[in-house]
Amino acid sequence: MINLILLGLPGAGKGTASERIVDKYHLTHISTGDMFREAMANKTPVGLEAKGFMDKGNLVPDEVTAKLVEERLSQPDIVAGFILDGFPRTTAQAELLTDILDRLNKPLSSVIALEATEKVLINRLSARFMCKQCGATYNKFTKKPRVEGTCDRCGAHTFYQREDDKPEVVKNRLEVNEKMNAPLKDFYQKQGLLTVINGEQGPDVVFAAVDAVLSKIN
Numbered sequence: 001m002i003n004l005i006l007l008g009l010p011g012a013g014k015g016t017a018s019e020r021i022v023d024k025y026h027l028t029h030i031s032t033g034d035m036f037r038e039a040m041a042n043k044t045p046v047g048l049e050a051k052g053f054m055d056k057g058n059l060v061p062d063e064v065t066a067k068l069v070e071e072r073l074s075q076p077d078i079v080a081g082f083i084l085d086g087f088p089r090t091t092a093q094a095e096l097l098t099d100i101l102d103r104l105n106k107p108l109s110s111v112i113a114l115e116a117t118e119k120v121l122i123n124r125l126s127a128r129f130m131c132k133q134c135g136a137t138y139n140k141f142t143k144k145p146r147v148e149g150t151c152d153r154c155g156a157h158t159f160y161q162r163e164d165d166k167p168e169v170v171k172n173r174l175e176v177n178e179k180m181n182a183p184l185k186d187f188y189q190k191q192g193l194l195t196v197i198n199g200e201q202g203p204d205v206v207f208a209a210v211d212a213v214l215s216k217i218n
């Protein structure tokens with residue numbers, strides 16, 4: 001059982017690394033960003049509340065986010081363990097998560113932080129595009145679909161740019177998340193759980209470094 005947190009600023013490659021981790025370790029991928037986007041698309045009360053924050057690149061309130069995570073972690077499909085991608089993002093959320101995991105009796109195995117400079121993050125986010133049907137993530141420079149205009153995963157032909165990847169929102173998103181980043185890493189460093197990985201390396205190299213950490217967990 002591997003219970004993992006992936007930390008990293010917007011564009012650090014949390015989603016990209018998660019896909020590979022899921023392929024090898026069959027962990028349940030829990031991305032709060034993906035969950036909010038789905039809730040927005042379905043116009044649920046949580047989605048409508050989150051939209052105002054997300055579209056501007058601000059954080060959704062801690063309690064709302066923590067409740068969503070607790071509900072998800074309580075479901076029975078988490079057999080081999082989980083990856084939390086994009087949660088926690090504040091030390092307040094980290095403290096809430098400690099309580100949630102205590103209640104559910106799911107101790108953390110490891111916390112991995114993917115690191116990249118702001119210049120790299122901005123370049124990646126501005127070049128990212130998504131499949132409208134299945135949400136698969138691409139990049140104009142580093143990850144084009146194998147057949148131009150066709151999603152590798154589902155075969156659809158329509159793509160879009162995330163609302164919060166527009167340049168004016170990216171700047172605020174990075175600022176908001178940067179403020180929280182160091183204290184969050186300290187929180188897990190103190191617990192002896194943190195490994196920092198250079199996220200500027202190519203996806204294969206990043207995954208090899210992640211794999212080296214995960215393969216030691218029994």
Ligand code: AP5
Nearest residue numbers: 010011012013014015016032033054060086124128139203
């Ligand atoms: P969320 O969806 O989690 O966005 P984020 O944290 O900003 O992270 P991203 O998904 O943008 O980046 P990523 O690290 O997954 O990078 P990716 O792999 O796609 O959250 C969105 C919003 O929801 C937040 O702003 C907030 O409003 C709200 N929210 C979510 N969680 C919350 C929380 N806990 N509390 C409060 N609010 C919350 O890669 C990016 C691009 O780079 C892609 O094009 C990819 O192909 C490319 N790429 C990735 N890795 C590499 C590599 N190694 N080499 C080259 N290219 C790469």
Ligand code: MG
Nearest residue numbers: 014015031033
């Ligand atoms: Mg992501």
Ligand code: ZN
Nearest residue numbers: 131134151154
């Ligand atoms: Zn698709």
